[in-house]
Amino acid sequence: MSKLRLENVNKYYQSGSGTVHALKNVSLEIEQGELLAVMGRSGSGKSTLLKVLGGLTGIDTGCYYYDNKPLTNKERHMSKFRNQHIGFIVQNYALLYDRTVFENVELPLKYAGVRKKLRESRVLEILEQVGLEDYEQRFPHELSGGECQRVAIARAIINNPEVILADEPTGALDEDTEGIILDIFKELNRDGKTIVIVTHDPVLAKKLHRVVYLNRGMIHE
C-alpha cells in the first residue's frame, strides 16, 4: 500500500517574469518504509516536489493522497496534516538563531502541548540520537553546518512523524559528516519511517532504496 501518492500533479508559480511551471504532470507513489532519493538539476523542481509532499504548498491540478486519503489545498487541512505526519527539513535549516539548540528542538513539542517534564527528557533523548548530547545550551551560530543540519533533523523528528522529508540535508557537508547524517536517516528508516531525501550527490543516492529524477518539472524513474 502506498504511503504517499501523487497523480498528475501540476504546480505553477507566479513570478515577476511570468508563470513558472514547476511540476508537470507528476505522478509518484512512495511506499510505507521506503527510503527514496530525488535527484535533478538545479531548478528542476526538487524542492517544489518535496514541499508538495510535505503540505507546505498546495497543488494547482491533480491529486495528492496520503494513506489513500486525498489532501485538499485548504491551509487548515494542510497544517493539521503537517503537524501530524510530516517532519520537514528545509534546505537552509531554518533554525531560530536567537534560541539554543535545546529550545529549537523543543519548539514543536510546545506547540503540540506536551508538558515541560516530558519535553525535557524527549529533547535530550533525540539530541543523543543525532549525536548532539552536551550541545543543548549552544546557539546555532556556535555550530558547524553539519551540527546545524542535525539540529534541524532532531527538530523534524521530535514529534515522531511517519514521514521525513529532507531537502539536500548533506549539500554543504564533507564526506564524513555526510556519512553521519546518512546513518541517522538509515536508523530512522529502520524504525519504520518513510523518508524522502533530495540530493545532488549520486553516490549518496545509490545508497538509498530508490532514486527518482526530475527534469524541468517532469519525473523519470
Added chain:
Amino acid sequence: MILQEAIKSIKASKILTAVIILLLIAASLVCNLVLDKLSSVRQSHNKLDQTTQKSYFWITEDLHDNELEHRFWNSENSYDRIRGYYQEMATSNEYKYLEFCKQVIWIKDSYGKFIEKVNRSLNLSCLNEFGINVIEGRLFTEEEMNVDFSTQTIPIILGYNLRNRHQIGDTFEGKYMLRDFKFKVIGVLEPNSYIILTNIGDDDVGDFYHEYLDNAYITPMVNCIDTPKSKDEKTFIRVLYMFKLNSIIAAPADYNSGEIRAKMDDLANKYDMYDFEVISISKQELKILKLVCKDSIDIMTVLAAILFVFSFICLFAIMSVKMNKNVEYYAIHLMVGASRQRIILYILTEIILVVSMAHSLSYVIIRKLIGSQIRYTLTWLIVSLLAFMAAALPSIYQMMHKELDTLLLGDAYE
C-alpha cells in the same frame, strides 16, 4: 507563552527595536512640543476673542486733585463711606468689576530678613474673567476674600515659575499691603497664565497689555469689614481700598462710559466721595493681537500636520522593516506547528509591548526634560499606534493568506 514569544521576538532584533523606541521618543518630544504650543496659542486666541467682544473701562482716581482725597480721609465715617461706595460699585448685574493690584510683598527669608517679591493681587471676578486656573492645588475661595483685623493667614498661589520654591501647604511670614501676615501656599498657576491690563495711552485712551503671572506670588484682593482703630489698621484700609477702587470694568459691548459715569456720580453724591475718572479702553491693539494669533495658529497647524505625517511615515517605515524580519522568523514557528492565529497574536502583543515601552519611556523623558508643561497628548498616542498597526497589517495579511513555503522565503519573492 504568547508574551514570552513576543519578548523573544523583540530581543531577536534588539538594535532595530532600540531604533524604533528612540525614534518614537524623538517624535513624541517634537510632536508634543508643537501640539502644546499650538494649544496655548489657541487659548490666547480664545481669550482675546472674548476680550474683543466686550467693552472695557478703566476706573482711576483723579490724579490732579489730591487735596479732595486728603479731605475725604479726614472727614467723619470715611472708612464706612468708602466701603459703602466700593460695595455698590463692585456689585452689578451689568458688568464685572475686576480688581487687581501690582505691588510687591515682603517675604521673610530664613535669616529673618524681609525680601521683596513680585506680587499680584486679584479678586475672583478677575480670575474668572481671564480664565486663570491652577495646575496644582486650588484657587481662592469666596471666604478667603474677606479678612478682618484678627485674620493672620492669607492664602497665596504661586506663579508657574515659582513652583519649585515652595510646596503646597508651606507657610511663611511677610507683609501684604504694609501689614504683617502669614502666607499659606494653596496652589500653582498654569504656565503662561496672564491677565490683560491697561495703560493710559497718549490721547487719554487706555491700551491693553498682557501681564504674565508666571513669576508672581498671587494673593487675593481682599475685603476688610472691620472698622479700623489703630493707625496701622487705618493705613491698611486706606491702601487696600485705594487699590480696590482703581479697577477695570468689563461690560457687554453696547455698554458705554456714560452709564458708568452716571452711576459713579450718583454714588459719589451718596457717600460724599472724591472724584474718579472713567477711561474707555481701545480694542484696536487687541484686535491686531488676535490677528497675529490667528496667523500663528494657522502656521502651527500646518507644521503640526507635517510633523505628524513625517513621524507617521518614519515609524511606519522602520516598523515595516521589523515586521518583514518577523515574517521569516514566525514562518519557522508555523513550520514546527504554531497556528496562524497564534502568530498574529504574537505580532499584536509585540506591537503593544513596543508601543507601551516607547511611550512610557518618552513620557518619563519628556517629564524630566521639560517638566509638566508638556501635556502628553492623546492625538499623538493614537497616531503612533496607527503607524505601527499600519506597518503590521501587511505581515498580518501575509500570515493569514500566504502559503508556508512563501513565508519561509521571507520577502524575497515580494
